[in-house]
Amino acid sequence: MATLVRPGKIEHLMELVAFAVEAARAAGAGDDAAHAVRLAVEEVCLNVMTHGYRGAAGPVRVAVERRADVLEIRIGDEAPLFDPAHAPRPRLDAPLEERQAGGLGWHLVREVMDEVRHEPAHPVGNVVTLIKRLARRPAAT
Amino acid sequence: METAVEARGRATVVRITGSVDGTTADQLTAVFTHELAAGHTHLVAALDGVDYTSSAGLRVLLGAVKEARSAGGDVRLAAPRKDVLKVLELAGFTGILKVYGDLESAVAGFGA
Numbered sequence: 001m002a003t004l005v006r007p008g009k010i011e012h013l014m015e016l017v018a019f020a021v022e023a024a025r026a027a028g029a030g031d032d033a034a035h036a037v038r039l040a041v042e043e044v045c046l047n048v049m050t051h052g053y054r055g056a057a058g059p060v061r062v063a064v065e066r067r068a069d070v071l072e073i074r075i076g077d078e079a080p081l082f083d084p085a086h087a088p089r090p091r092l093d094a095p096l097e098e099r100q101a102g103g104l105g106w107h108l109v110r111e112v113m114d115e116v117r118h119e120p121a122h123p124v125g126n127v128v129t130l131i132k133r134l135a136r137r138p139a140a141t
Numbered sequence: 142m143e144t145a146v147e148a149r150g151r152a153t154v155v156r157i158t159g160s161v162d163g164t165t166a167d168q169l170t171a172v173f174t175h176e177l178a179a180g181h182t183h184l185v186a187a188l189d190g191v192d193y194t195s196s197a198g199l200r201v202l203l204g205a206v207k208e209a210r211s212a213g214g215d216v217r218l219a220a221p222r223k224d225v226l227k228v229l230e231l232a233g234f235t236g237i238l239k240v241y242g243d244l245e246s247a248v249a250g251f252g253a
Contacts, residue, residue, distance in 0.1 A: 013163050035193075035224050042195045046163040092233030096210065101203050104232055105196040111231045 052079030158190035161198030182214025
């Protein structure tokens, strides 16, 4: 499993994202899956940095693993407990004046990933697991 | 990310190149804020050079278009690439923003 841990500061955001995309590509992700990984990992990590740690610098851990036809990305932190299921749901059909930016990040994560799971970490923190199904690898000959 | 601003008829074109993400969005906000404060409310964001946007970019666009429309103008989008268009669609932004296939049409949309 490929893993990278960095302080939860915005100057490390792109390093964490690039690491996940590279690991996903090495695991067989094509262009669309790589874009999904880039977007989802940025959204989750940025959320941890800005809303979870609020400027403090706890660790952010990104781990990427392929199991059969599934790419599994785990993002761990030591920030206060936050279940993304509780993020506000953007009203996509609302007129412009009523549109809010809140919740757009988590909405995009849910849209581009096949599954998004959250569990508390012990003793503190969160683990968000992103699941992306990949095309089958060609059988070895 | 880099930006360049040019006047085209009634429109002000903001050409954006590179990635709009959590580390570059503030820079883009500053560009739109500057143009709107200067009274340039008919804005076209030329996106053909943008390879990526996250919700950070959507947040910038949402703020800019609200402010432009309240001043009687608009922010219109020109020539988004596939991945950027996908994010705009997933967020429901293609229903609230005018998206054009090319820059000329977006500029012409504001009239001569």
